[in-house]
Amino acid sequence: MSLAHETLASLRRRLSSKEIHSRDIVKDLLTEIGAREKTVHAFTHIDEKASLAAAEKADPSLPLGGIPIALKDNLNALGDPCTCSSKILEGYRAPYDATAVARLRHAGAIFLGRTNMDEFAMGSSTENSALGVTRNPWDPTRIPGGSSGGSAAAVAGRLAIAALGSDTGGSIRQPAALCGCVGLKPTFGRISRYGLVAFASSLDQIGPLTRTVEDSAILLSALAGHDPRDNTTDLRKPETFLSKPEGSVKGLRVGLPKEYFLPGMNAETEAAIRSASQWFEKNGATLVEVSLPHTPAAIAVYYILATAEASANLARFDGVRYGRRAVDPKDLLDLYQRTRSEGFGPEVKRRIILGTFVLSQGYADAYYRKAQKVRGLLRQDFESAFTKCDLLLTPTSPEPAFPLGERTQDPLKMYLADVFTISTNLAGNGAISLPCGFTKSNLPIGLQLIGPRFGEEKILQAAHAYEQAHDFWKRMPPL
């Protein structure tokens, strides 16, 4: 069997026992990529030679020695492109390593490929990439989800063992759900954001996309912990996130937020989630109905705060110092206007304009400041829910992968794809998505487990127990 099909945990064991060599994994992955990347288009950049050279030098005695990992194209890795799938960063090479990247490097990992994304992580389908769309390995006529669609499609399609993504409103969990892999959005402050090109600084969080929950825990251990370069990282020491390998959910109080089970939701999704909750109950957990009453405001709050922060974060792309620059500008204003109108895609422009508007004099009170207040209420919703339960169980996405092109003309409908994931970014909590079933047409369905802040161990233990009792994770996409 091709090594591309194995989990990170298994490859790690085989590498350290010298049964296999890192180059074998890279070669097998390159073979798979050669066979299917044309259809899937998970990557924006692959440097075969560099990856093979790194594999030759890999040190299998290190925790991730010789494990190839794909990086979302918004993570800086020294010397590699970092385009954020935007024309404005065409040709840009990262002059430094993101802390997450440096930590993986330090643990011995090597990097294979930059994965496609919605431009600057703005989108839920990876259709907003300036470098072409990514297709879902389960059905190439459908979207992989987004914005970390390239990472999810690569992992699900056996084009990568594991990948890093970033999650601002669901950008790791929703594509993981739609592609049938495991996606973890850690608590805000758990992993350093230094070197992640910012979309919305108070919401962004880096996380792993993997085949299994165990692989997710392994990567989280390597990534987590305080970083003196990121003022918002938490000071607590990294822990072991999967200390009990067998796993049990006995005695666990699992909350079902009633606002996440709406009339008229996708029937197959609802059935899969209900049956997952029954499994928890059967295995000794108690189900508790809880309420997160401010949930209906979450999308509005998110699109005010995220765009406000983005309008400032993306101001630096002006053609003055790096990236794309308009040709022969006639003056400074012309340089700014043409660089930015030629360099940014329509969704990015829409969000910059929206964010600029909600911060403007005369409007900031009604929009930005009011949204900040409601964000506080959302946070309290979660805090009070977690006095009644240990974890929340919800669908990750209201429905399975939708067809390419279906929503590109309807941004509001597209925004609804993140309705179940957005609140956790606003509250800062960690959450995971893992496969919990398939539709009749063989599309993956994702289960979301949300934990209290810094409750990753709880999340991972429960997710691991559920996963190991099922074989959804073993299913292969037909492609």
Add this chain to the structure above:
Amino acid sequence: METDAAAMSFSGNWEAVIGLEVHVQLRTRTKMFCGCVNQYGGAMNSQVCPVCLGLPGSLPVPNEEAIRKTILTGLMFGCRIAPVARFDRKNYFYPDMPKNYQISQFDDPLCAGGAVGLDPFLFPKDLQESDEAKARRSIRLTRIHLEEDVAKSFHYEERSGIDFNRAGTPLMEIVSEADLRTPGEAFAFLGSLRQVLLAGDVSDADMEKGQMRCDVNVSVRPVGQKEFGTKVELKNLNSISGVRRALVYEIARQIAAVEKGNAIQHETRRWDDEAGATFTMRTKEKAHDYRYFPEPDLLPVRTDQGLRSAAEKSVPELPAALQDRLMKENGVTAYQASVLAADRALCGYYEKAAAGTKHKAAVANWILNDFLATQPDPATTPIKPEYFGELATLVAEGGINSAQGKKVFAELMANPSSPKALVEKLGLAQISDAGALGVFCDEAIAANPRSVEDYRAGKSNAINALKGFVMKKSQGKANPTQVDEILKAKLSA
């Protein structure tokens, strides 16, 4: 010299209302939000990193030393220190701004309130005796906040360049209330502010080097009117005296305009020091909306968990207290006290010099009148401060006279060594030995019978010829007081 008031054609009917916004670069080891060295000069773009260049993905980390120095500044001016301060993003596009937003403080600055006392000796020289200087007014501060400096643009014929070495330098913005009324007060405000900043060692505050920069808001109104007139902002003020000149010009311009019945435009004007005039830069209709919002990359700053108490420990003796002490304890003049308070290095030198003698005022005279004229650097001068204490003692206690003191001082500058030794070397030691002086006096009496006779006949001035003889004989070394006493005793015997 024409007075400010005359230049502004003050007829007594108008008064100016002036507020200042002063930007002060903090002297810290590293920049505000990254580890780059904070140093003036250096090859262009050599002191930069992903953070201060605003590269994609970089994040700011606040510099504790800068926060502490800002709190210290607040403490020195009697500001309220916020227990929790916050950083905000100020949004505007300009090539010298790497991120196109500046990390600054808006709603919750580190320091609020406080005041700057105007030191009369820091008014312009020609105004130091004026009523406005003697009034010793206190000017209220609105706030002091901390932000990052921008880069520096250079414009060539066809192109422009940017040096990012300055980008990210910690910068305090000190905002005054509109309490100032005259150009002289604005001048004294900046000097007094600077004096305190130097005392606290928070900045070198050199306006010529751009370490202290000042924007001025000024309006005029009829005396007695409460409402402010339309204010004009002045920019490009590169020295404290430039601020005064610009205000004299601008106030005169505004008064002339309103006297003619013209309205003052709400605008920003640029001071051209060479032309000695202000010119319209931009009108306020195009005013910026900076879209401030809380900086999500930075946690709120808790000053109440050690930062404030650390700053409290480094509050120095403030200039006003130092001046009081020097005047009361050392007997220096108010002017001397002010000069010493304005130059901490010199003051330290003086205090060392004065420590070794009880003639402390005399030491101040030597150092401020004679030594300072040689433009010494107190930190590196080979002339030990103790020498001045010695010199003052020698003169005051009669070892040498003051004319000889000057000779010793000149020799001290040329060959730094102990004044006592120099007195020996120059052969200046006075002869105070009564026996030796008696011999000289006897000789004088024997050689000048006419003068002796005249003296005894009541012409007391005749003694001077005898004294002159003794001085000549002793090559000027005879102690004149003692000679006088001995001669008088011998003549009346």
